[in-house]
Amino acid sequence: MYDGCRQRVWAYVVSRAGRQVADEVVNETFTVAWRRLDDVPEPPLPWLLVVARNILRDSIRAEARRASFAAEVMSWAQPAEADIAEEVSERSALLKALATLPEDDRELLILAAWQGLTPAQAAVVVGCSPLTLRVRLHRARRRLELAASACPPAEEAAPAHRVSTRARIAVGKEAR
Template sequence: MPDYDADRFTAIYDGCRQRVWAYVVSRAGWQVADEVVNDTFTVAWRKLDDVPDPPLPWLFAVARNILRDSIRAEARRASFAAEVRSWAEPAEADIAEEVSERSALLKALATLPEDDRELLILSGWQGLTPAQAAAVVGCSPITLRVRLHRARRRLTQAASISPPTEEAAAVRRVSTRVRITAGKEAR
């Protein structure tokens, strides 16, 4: 970038950083302020030609959008965590074996990468066919089947690593059921 752009950005940063930080603190607290301010000025640097004069209202709008996006992301994470916790809590109608299987499966599932969990949940709990799950994650059905196979293998391995062995056996039984169910849906 030319020196003019660097000088302009530096002037915007020096002149507005404290006010943007204060705005973010007033909206979300000081714990997230530095990160949001950094992200705000990163956007300003990338879109320097779009930054109007005076820049402060535009910077406030960018910071507001970043805050909104982070709040939405946190809400999604909290919602998912609550959902997983609710799956782990046994319902009154569950028999002991189902409770043991569910607990073992969730413990093993929690150790997997997020992408593996998503595939297993889409296939096993949501009951999507490979073609439907592929559309959700944005890949071909063949790619999804390969990824799902690997995720199931990692789930079985995670179950065999974690004690006790009864729980590992329960996860293998559930994993086999998921594989059989998915195989029927693919036909």
């Protein structure tokens, strides 16, 4: 379980709170899993993400979490060197757009696209029904598309439909 899920739990924690606390939260998450081994369902990833989420909520003030995450995303979106392909600038614009979204929207998009969770699994993590999650995810994707069209790549102002296509791909719509 540890070998199969550690990286994804770590990535989830980094996306929520930054690298500064990720190792500590992941260690504590797997300590809880070890203590409650009989309670861990199959597949364990959604359960582990719930544990990690609860640890974050209990151990870090919400404002510190938001500030750390925004700083991390902005560090990923630093301007690319002139010889880097156009995709890098589009990725940068998309990450900047993601940083402008509310924390709940970012979490849904990250669970769906970067963590690869199904709506049912993501619903377990955030504590809502799968139907409610699908609606919230749809709205978060729309807000990301709007934010991405407002943040064109640095080198050139890309047409809104082009950034929206990248945004849809980035948040997992191609899996539909």
